[in-house]
Structures are given as C-alpha cells and as structure tokens.
Amino acid sequence: MITKTKEVKSKVKKTKENILDAAAALFSKHGYNGTALRDIANALDMKAGSLYYHFDSKEQLVLEILTLGLENIIDTVIRRVEELPENSSSKEVLVAAAKGHLGALLEKGDYTSTSIRNYGQMPPDVQEEGRIIRDRYESMWRKWLVKAQQKGDIMDSVDLKILRLSILGGLNRTLAWYKPDGDLSIDQIAEIQVGFVWGGIATEQAR
C-alpha cells in the first residue's frame, strides 16, 4: 500500500537526518579528522557499521553536511533580501543580507560551522565542492556592494573586496561567541555589525 511505503520511507529519511545532525555537531566541535564514525554512531546509540546503510563513506557524509550548510546560507540570505520592498535603501539590503547570513549561521550552526571551520582538513574533492558554492555566495555580496557604490551610497574610496571580506569575517566570528540566551537577538547583532561599518563608530570630535 502507498501508506505503508510512505511510512517506511520517511523513517529511513528520519534516521539519515539524525545521522547528519549528529555528525555535523561532532565535526563542528572536534573537526573532520577528530571525529570517528564510531563517535557519530555512538551519539545515536548505533554501531559504526550501520552508518554504511545510509552513506557510502565518511567523505560523502561530510560532503552532504557541507552542501546543506552552505546552500542554507545562500537560500536564507536570498529570501531575506527578496522580502524587502522594491525601493529599499542600500543599507537596508546589506542589513537584510547580514541578518540572513547570521540567522542561517547560528540556527543551523553545526552545519555551517562545519563548512566554515574545518575546511582545510576535508578531503580535496569536498574542499573543491565547497569552494564552488562559496564563490557563488560571495559573488552575491559583491553584486550588492557594487550596486550600492554605483548609486553613490558607498564612498568611491572604499575597496569593496576588503569590505566584503571584512564584513563577512566579522559576522562569521559571531559563531564563536553568540549565546542564544543573550539579551540581543540575531537580527539585532547583524544590524549592529553592519551599522559599525556603514556609519562608523567615531564621534564627530574624533574623526
């Protein structure tokens, strides 16, 4: 029956999801090489060999996590920017993008921090795939920044490449200190950080 088939299918899918979640949590904490398949299986009260019913190899497992993490950032950022009214200001676009970036980063934290932090220790093929997706993502930011500068909203003297890398570096660093129970929301933190570079931090007397 269709119902039975669906039930079985969704159960397998759920197990696979659980494996991905547990693996992402461990990879992000102890690194790719620092996490054994035994550890992942253990976290789910399974045995290491059982994982091979769901994944062909450790490499394929981490590739899936990396892809999910990065694609999730891209999707979230695009959605947040598209939700804006047509005639939004340059600053509003950047703030929306930053909110999307930080939101995806912190809410799917295990996936994204695995993608961001443990880059160099992953197998070469996985690194290559990550590089491709990340390039696609960074070109979105490049586009927004160029547009803002062309509209005359960002000073001509500003080096957009350094700006982009600096902003994303600051946002990514949030992963290292953000606590969900703090008194600032994710959106607020994103807005504050973009605000720093947009308007500056110095008083009139000090500029």
Place this chain on the structure above:
Amino acid sequence: MITKTKEVKSKVKKTKENILDAAAALFSKHGYNGTALRDIANALDMKAGSLYYHFDSKEQLVLEILTLGLENIIDTVIRRVEELPENSSSKEVLVAAAKGHLGALLEKGDYTSTSIRNYGQMPPDVQEEGRIIRDRYESMWRKWLVKAQQKGDIMDSVDLKILRLSILGGLNRTLAWYKPDGDLSIDQIAEIQVGFVWGGIATEQAR
C-alpha cells in the same frame, strides 16, 4: 670547550626550530588530527621516531606552536602601540594595534593560523592554555576601546564587546585571502579595515 658546546647546542636548537616550522605549516594546512608525525618528519627528511628526541609528544609540540603564535601576536601588538607618541589619538592607537595584529598574523602565519583555526581539534589541555593567553590578549583590546569611549571618541551607543569581536574577526579573515605579492601592504590593509569601522563607508546622502 665553551665554543664546542655552544656550537652543538645551537645545532640542536636549529633542528627543533625546523621541526616547529614544518609542523606549524602542516597543522595550519591539514589540521592537528590531519597531520601525522610521519608527515612532519618527512618534510624534514627525517623519521618519525627521531622527533621524540626533541619533543615528548605530539601534544607538547602543538602546545609550543600555539604558545609561540599567540605570544608573538601579543608582543608585536604591544610594541606597535608603545612606539606611538604619548599624545596619539584613539584612532592611531587602534590602527597601530591592528597593524601589529595583522603583521604577526600574516608573517608568522603558520603559527598563528594553527592557533586560531585548529582550536577545537586540539587536546583539551592545549585548548585551555590557548584560552588563557587569548583572554589576556583580548583584554588588551578591551582596555583600548574603553579608553577611547571614555575620551568621547567612540559613540556611547557602540557596544564595545561586539565591536571588538567584529574588528578582530575581520582582521583574522585576512589570513584566508592575503597574498604577499598583492598591491597592498599589511599595514595598509590594517589601516583600511580600521578605517571602515572608524569613519564608516557610507556617503553623506546615504546615512
């Protein structure tokens, strides 16, 4: 004789330095768990067992790298700030600190990026030592920022904790893209990045 002793001593010391250099380069590239003692020895045309004449364990080796990397940042930053004239502006202090930070980061890149990137995968004891040194370092920045705000040079509305983490996040990100043969010097990159947050990037019309 004294001369002989000195010669022998300095040769051992040199070998130890070479091991540290090779290990730092490999750790920073492939991570702590992704680098085998065989790999390190191989890079120096030695055998793995020989390393144990110079180090008690892999853990002690990485601890030494971590300590050297972080202490080097602290020393460089302090020196750059102390070289400033007495009555330097708040911005000049932050720029000098950023130049020191970035200079140490990029010139001793293998040591510092080992310290910064591969944190989570290191043995717990090594992590603890790193945390202590890093806290000491971050409190230096905290001090400079508080002083600048008290002098009225940084707006009262600015959250100094987020500012500090954001600035250092942006600077650290430089490790991922800086090429020594680019057209910007390390000092220039530091100055540009501090300039972003100090004065802002937006034109008058867009603020």
Place this chain on the structure above:
DNA sequence: GTCTATAAGGCGATAGAC
C-alpha cells in the same frame, strides 16, 4: 536496517642499534 566480526592499514609512541 542494524547487528557482530573482522580485514587492512594508519597512528602515536617506545626500545635499542649505531
């Protein structure tokens, strides 16, 4: 789908020759 058992190889570390 998950288990047990095990293969095949890599790892950190040690002992003793030179």
Place this chain on the structure above:
DNA sequence: GTCTATCGCCTTATAGAC
C-alpha cells in the same frame, strides 16, 4: 641525534547473520 623495528591501539570499510 637519528636510525630501524615494532607494539598496541584506533581507524574506515566490508561481509554476512539476523
């Protein structure tokens, strides 16, 4: 100081029972 040789453990991955 560096070598060779080796120990014991851990790793990924596979085979076959259930």
